[in-house]
Amino acid sequence: MKFGVIRFPGTCDDVDAQLAAARVGEAALLWHRDRDLQGVDVVIVPGGFSYGDYLRAGAIARFAPVMESVIEFAHEGGLVLGICNGFQILCECGLLPGALLVNDHLKFVFRQVRLDVVDHNTPFTRNCPPSLSIPVKHTTGRYYSPEPVQVVLRYAPGENPNGSQDDIAGVVNNAGNVFGLMPHPEHAVDALTGSTDGLTIFESLRTAVGERVPVA
């Protein structure tokens, strides 16, 4: 199976995402000005500061040429994983509900958090244990949605790092093929850095793609 990791000007977690994905499959980088998704099975919109995060986090990146292809890919049922800035971009372009606001304490937060997997019935979490230890690092991570959403990950009680509504750390769209989360699974794939729990998200995707019936 093949992952495609998007690189915008200002993206900084693309290499870690590519290395993490390469542990379970092939992983290519996709440039923000290209429309060709190179036949990938999963698109990863990684973390960082796309286009400097000017105006609002993710507000400019949503209009990148590659995002037109990603939106089309998602509407056809393709699997899309948005991490941190990628989550913000997916919310800005309407693939996911809600928005990310500045942390309630106004400070950058960088720490390991414990997450409860509240929905294992997604292509992104089927191989995950009930609880994950994964780092967060952001200033704009306070999730907000006026409508009910399909929550996949919650910060464990007492672990909410940003004032996120109902401790929400990750959500999927109604169709279940687009997932966004603030924590960084790509930074938790090697015991050297303290946790390999993030790898279970990439492994879940490999399982899901492997079981897919090829389109005739």
Place this chain on the structure above:
Amino acid sequence: MRARVLIRPKAGILDPQGQAVERALPALGFTGVSEVHVGRLVELEVQDESQLPAMCERLLANPLIEEYEIQTGHTAAWGERASEEGTAA
């Protein structure tokens, strides 16, 4: 046409920047201040002001979390105002 767009956090959404400013003012001796909110100001020169609402909806603001107010006709351009007020560097 000069235009100015004021963007504010929507009412009811926690505005920690506004709260921080509200708490800082009494520390400087300014009392009786409440309902402080911090937003964003976008100044533009536009040929067709009828496009402004669409610009706000699609890019300048996120209508889910922000409200915007468009002002036209009475705002000085960026550089002009700075020199008039003697605030240019």
